[in-house]
Amino acid sequence: ETGVTQSPTHLIKTRGQQVTLRCSSQSGHNTVSWYQQALGQGPQFIFQYYREEENGRGNFPPRFSGLQFPNYSSELNVNALELDDSALYLCASGRGGSYEQYFGPGTRLTVT
Amino acid sequence: KNQVEQSPQSLIILEGKNCTLQCNYTVSPFSNLRWYKQDTGRGPVSLTIMTFSENTKSNGRYTATLDADTKQSSLHITASQLSDSASYICVVSAGGTSYGKLTFGQGTILTVHP
Numbered sequence: 001e002t003g004v005t006q007s008p009t010h011l012i013k014t015r016g017q018q019v020t021l022r023c024s025s026q027s028g029h030n031t032v033s034w035y036q037q038a039l040g041q042g043p044q045f046i047f048q049y050y051r052e053e054e055n056g057r058g059n060f061p062p063r064f065s066g067l068q069f070p071n072y073s074s075e076l077n078v079n080a081l082e083l084d085d086s087a088l089y090l091c092a093s094g095r096g097g098s099y100e101q102y103f104g105p106g107t108r109l110t111v112t
Numbered sequence: 113k114n115q116v117e118q119s120p121q122s123l124i125i126l127e128g129k130n131c132t133l134q135c136n137y138t139v140s141p142f143s144n145l146r147w148y149k150q151d152t153g154r155g156p157v158s159l160t161i162m163t164f165s166e167n168t169k170s171n172g173r174y175t176a177t178l179d180a181d182t183k184q185s186s187l188h189i190t191a192s193q194l195s196d197s198a199s200y201i202c203v204v205s206a207g208g209t210s211y212g213k214l215t216f217g218q219g220t221i222l223t224v225h226p
Contacts, residue, residue, distance in 0.1 A: 033214070035216075040218075042216035042219050043156070043201075043216045045214055092155075100158060100161065101158070101214075102158075103148075103156045103157070104155050105155050106154070108153070
């Protein structure tokens with residue numbers, strides 16, 4: 001176990017709805033990254049937060065947004081859900097200055 | 113465009129045999145290369161991390177190599193076990209800090225049969 005937890009484990013939403021996914025980082029970690037992994041594909045980088053500020057972003061539209069809280073837990077929000085948003089969403093936490101990242105188990109989102 | 117290509121896409125071997133997975137990348141500037149193991153429906157778990165100056169790193173039965181000149185890496189698994197069945201993902205980090213954006217390969221699905 002990596003000490004990184006995510007909730008919920010599974011989620012089913014309807015197209016057009018909004019969703020919030022949550023991640024609790026490992027103790028002592030101050031960076032968190034979010035990834036989208038479609039079935040049979042490698043994860044795609046969505047964005048990273050460091051000390052509550054967005055620190056880098058992949059090729060995802062603005063309807064993907066995030067927050068990092070003072071206790072370094074994090075949220076991923078997705079508005080106006082589309083069918084293609086169905087995927088496993090992974091968060092990974094790390095310590096600034098270290099290359100190592102620790103992944104959570106993921107949230108499986110299904111959009112119908 | 114930063115890319116990471118892995119081969120083969122899938123591999124089936126018998127328990128106890130060795131295997132080697134390949135990774136080619138076009139990521140610039142290069143910071144580090146990582147190999148992860150991902151069980152179905154689970155988050156990836158780090159096996160090795162190598163920076164530019166490292167050309168080999170081991171973690172138990174897993175040995176990763178890096179050739180920064182040819183931009184190639186390999187992951188060698190010795191004496192395979194049934195529990196090695198998983199997807200193995202090569203990940204390359206761009207930039208000079210740990211905050212560098214990660215580019216993931218599509219993974220190699222390894223199946224170990226008894």
